[in-house]
Amino acid sequence: MEQYLIRGGNSLVGEVEIGGAKNAALPILAASVMTDDTVHIENVPDVRDTNVLMDAMAGIGIIVKKEDRHSVTINASNINNTVVCDDNIKKIRASYYLIGAMLGKYKTAEVTLPGGCDIGCRAIDQHIKGFRALGAEVVLEHGMIRTKAERLVGSHIYMDVVSVGATINVMLAASLAEGKTIIENAAKEPHVVDVANFLNSMGANIKGAGTDVIRIRGVQRLHGTDYAIVPDQIEAGTFMLAAAATKGDVMVKNVIPKHLESISAKLIETGCEVSEHGDQVRVVCSRNLRHTHIKTLPYPGFPTDMQPQITVVLGLAEGTSIVTESIFENRFKYVDELIRMGADIKVEGNTAIIDGVSKYTGAGISVPDLRAGAALVLAALSAEGESVVDNIRYIQRGYEDFDIKLRNLGADIRVVERDTDYRNFKLLTS
Numbered sequence: 001m002e003q004y005l006i007r008g009g010n011s012l013v014g015e016v017e018i019g020g021a022k023n024a025a026l027p028i029l030a031a032s033v034m035t036d037d038t039v040h041i042e043n044v045p046d047v048r049d050t051n052v053l054m055d056a057m058a059g060i061g062i063i064v065k066k067e068d069r070h071s072v073t074i075n076a077s078n079i080n081n082t083v084v085c086d087d088n089i090k091k092i093r094a095s096y097y098l099i100g101a102m103l104g105k106y107k108t109a110e111v112t113l114p115g116g117c118d119i120g121c122r123a124i125d126q127h128i129k130g131f132r133a134l135g136a137e138v139v140l141e142h143g144m145i146r147t148k149a150e151r152l153v154g155s156h157i158y159m160d161v162v163s164v165g166a167t168i169n170v171m172l173a174a175s176l177a178e179g180k181t182i183i184e185n186a187a188k189e190p191h192v193v194d195v196a197n198f199l200n201s202m203g204a205n206i207k208g209a210g211t212d213v214i215r216i217r218g219v220q221r222l223h224g225t226d227y228a229i230v231p232d233q234i235e236a237g238t239f240m241l242a243a244a245a246t247k248g249d250v251m252v253k254n255v256i257p258k259h260l261e262s263i264s265a266k267l268i269e270t271g272c273e274v275s276e277h278g279d280q281v282r283v284v285c286s287r288n289l290r291h292t293h294i295k296t297l298p299y300p301g302f303p304t305d306m307q308p309q310i311t312v313v314l315g316l317a318e319g320t321s322i323v324t325e326s327i328f329e330n331r332f333k334y335v336d337e338l339i340r341m342g343a344d345i346k347v348e349g350n351t352a353i354i355d356g357v358s359k360y361t362g363a364g365i366s367v368p369d370l371r372a373g374a375a376l377v378l379a380a381l382s383a384e385g386e387s388v389v390d391n392i393r394y395i396q397r398g399y400e401d402f403d404i405k406l407r408n409l410g411a412d413i414r415v416v417e418r419d420t421d422y423r424n425f426k427l428l429t430s
């Protein structure tokens with residue numbers, strides 16, 4: 001089992017290149033099954049979640065050919081099954097996008113119920129409501145979600161909660177339904193827009209993605225396309241906050257600055273300098289951090305996927321900060337680990353009350369989920385002394401070459417195999 005060994009204290013300085021967005025890549029890969037033509041996708045991040053999904057797709061006869069590390073060609077014309085119950089697929093949340101995609105194309109799909117990070121109750125009632133509104137039967141049994149329809153017919157669907165997954169899933173199925181679908185109270189995240197752009201490039205007719213109301217006029221068939229995935233807003237934000245946590249100076253390259261505005265605004269409130277240079281954002285942190293308050297919200301609000309990272313930064317800011325998590329109810333599990341590193345944080349319900357400390361101290365820490373894992377790495381990078389970070393497989397689900405990118409910025413971080421390498425490390429450093 002791999003771990004990170006981190007010796008904290010180095011300010012991160014330099015440039016980092018951001019990859020394609022995991023949360024756009026997953027539905028886009030799944031949507032590739034919606035045509036018999038060949039689809040070519042670029043800027044696919046080489047992370048565990050995308051690879052698990054591609055393996056599961058290959059498992060049902062879809063030809064998935066990696067052209068290079070970030071480009072893939074997919075052809076689903078020889079699909080031999082619409083049942084996906086691969087053991088790995090249940091570990092990733094995005095497995096549910098295969099339901100919307102296959103239901104749209106084949107009018108039937110059976111997929112293992114999705115897993116993903118344990119950050120709270122992750123209901124799928126809005127996905128189901130959407131599929132049923134389009135005329136599908138949906139049954140949950142034996143750990144599977146089974147859907148089928150004689151025909152899918154467009155409908156007017158109001159989402160009771162703003163859900164990225166449900167918005168995308170209904171958009172997938174509705175693209176090949178008969179007639180017009182309207183999704184109200186739709187999610188507006190950049191990856192929702194990216195999936196709509198991808199489907200439109202295949203011949204779909206989707207308007208309004210990026211607003212509250214998405215209008216989809218179903219088409220009879222989708223065709224092949226050549227598409228590049230949007231840059232990852234959360235990976236970019238994580239490196240921006242790494243600069244803040246380590247009092248560094250980082251140019252985050254290949255980003256869409258508009259997608260990062262909520263993060264930039266909060267960094268400026270804490271006293272960092274943030275400047276935009278075309279498709280790059282530079283974060284410089286040269287003075288003491290100031291406290292601020294944050295509430296996570298659907299886009300364009302502050303992303304829940306950046307909540308642990310900003311909490312780590314605010315843990316080092318002067319004064320008392322309050323972070324309110326309004327999307328997932330179980331997203332402060334990492335705080336106990338942070339307290340073991342010297343943070344002064346109390347969690348009451350969905351609120352963290354943070355009294356800033358002057359420094360964290362290195363410790364053995366265990367990663368509870370993907371984004372919290374990245375956040376704990378930032379804490380370890382800023383800390384005095386050494387940290388051993390366990391369960392880094394969670395981080396590898398969503399960050400490509402996280403340790404390498406951090407090392408290129410001057411971080412002292414390396415991957416070791418549990419126990420043996422750590423003993424060697426101790427010998428070398430004692």
Ligand code: UD1
Pocket residue numbers: 023026093094121122123124125126127128161162163164165166187304305327328329
């Ligand atoms: C996606 C992202 C995740 C991100 C989240 C919010 C992927 C693979 N994951 O997750 O990284 O944190 O968006 O930006 O893209 N809900 C319901 N019923 C539903 C669906 C959702 O009640 O049918 C609730 C959820 O419990 C949660 C909220 O809606 O409280 C938002 O969830 P949603 O936007 O659907 O998140 P995911 O798509 O699971």
